Amino acid sequence: MSFSNDVRHEISTSVNDKDRRFACLYGMLLFCRVLTIGHICFQSESLTSAELFSRLFEAVFKYKPVSSEHIRKNGAILHTCDVFGENAASVFQKYRLDESKRTIDSEIIATNSLGVFTAGIFLACGSVNDPSKEYHLEFACPEEEIALQLQTLLRDIGVTAKTVIRRGQNIVYIKGSESIEDTLTFIGAPQCTLELMNMKIYKDIRNKANRIANCDAANIDKVIKAAMKQIEDIKLIDSTIGIDTLNDELREVAQLRLDNIDMSLQEIGESLSEPISRSGVNHRFKKLAKLADDIRNGGCR
Template sequence: MSFSGTVKEELARQKLGARHCQIAEITAIISMCGGISVSKNDRFLLKIQTENLFVARKYFTLLQKTFNIEVELSIRQHHGSKNGRMYHLYVKKQEDVLQILRATGLMKPDGESYMDLADDFELADSELIRRTCCKRAFLRGAFLVTGSVSNPEKFYHLEFACASEYRARQIQQVLHSFQIDARMVQRKKYHVVYIKEGDGIVDVLNIMEAHQALMELENIRILKDMRNSLNRKVNCETANIYKTVNAAVKQIEDIRYIRDTIGFGELSEGLADMAEVRLANPDATLKELGMLLNPQVGKSGVNHRLRKLSEIADGLRGCKEEKHYD
């Protein structure tokens, strides 16, 4: 199962909270993937359609526990869905539908007409999500229907993909109320609210109370941080080794050029000793070279002498080029 599926399974299996939180979660599910049809004699039919078993299971349980009503479930084969199945849940009794519409705020104040799910349902200022716990419940329901989260082993990305910009704005507003930096973009026919930072995704999982998934994500983040830190150290050490080796090769080339051109007899005693010790110990560090000299010299002194030898070699090469030019 994908990490996204793991999160949804945990959310679907959560124990139900207070009744007002249950209604907030039901509202999210209905508003994101539900529909209301009205017959000629003003009879209401409430339905949702989903290819996700966890959504169907949670919605079925919520309606039964919250309103103690009958819910019809039908499963149909659907070639366009990922698992080949589509779950349809219906509430057909008029009194049950009206009870749900009133509780979720979808029924207008006159008690006879309902609010259109796409345009009229003002959730942001609704009493349904005035409490923090209800906002959490609403996000749980919204994630079950529209959410997904990438495998944190690869990269960090959590999103809510809504068919309506209005619905996406509602989710974004709820996330902003928790100080979550959620952004929105249009992707083909969907309006996507997304979070790309690991810390933000951890916060969203915590808000939805998906604590097992949160711990799994945190463990992966710790391992990734350790691997990245180790890789940085290895890369840094490797770069230092290359730098040291290249410097030693250059020093030996310069010293050999001096030896073959003017000989060490033209050098001061300190530089001549330094040249001979470096040629005899091509793999030695600056500290080791300093200890081989008599008297011993520190790293800065060794580095100064080697730099001086390189300057002499460069000067000799320059003189040779000038003579060749003449």
């Protein structure tokens, strides 16, 4: 399964109440292939996206779109959901759509639904590269005006996005791991965000390790994996109970690790306000790991 499909699957599991279904479907409709008062056509090579569109449409309008599929020349399966006639007209009425142009109606999307609305856009026309290869997320928008509106929406949440026309399509794209992390978190894919962060940490440490000429390869891998696990635990603690809730000893060692991903345990110990041995630092990281495991198991929230 591709990283894009991982994101789609995670999003689909979070669309689980009436308001979220309404907002997500709105994003999928506005950015679908055909949107006219007599015909709505949603198409995707992702079965997850097509099935979710059908389920959301049935939940909101009590009508199931006509589903079909065909095989493209490249061997990919294109999944299609069609809505015709009065059923399509009812969509225009409920969402106050304008057939002459696609535009995001901010009055329809409440502030707390903006993320799931944007998730619907991703499900309709978004993709993200495998982070082990390249940091790139994009939306292939159906019209120029709505592409610019999406760019503004992303800017309002602190994400810098750019636009380009590629093979006649209006593309809104995001570069840079931090911006992509923010976007994935905003649209409801925190586990995929964590996967991207772990990959970035691995790549950063690997690149630094490669510059150390006489370092044993097995020890490098051991250090990388240990540091990645420590940072993952610390970030989980920070996102749930907060680093500030830790005692002074654990908070200081946690912050040092976040700020210095390539530091050895000995270097961390020497950098503390009250220096301690390597084994002392390791003992503190074990306490942080136990706290993170307790959180994963449902405690300490």
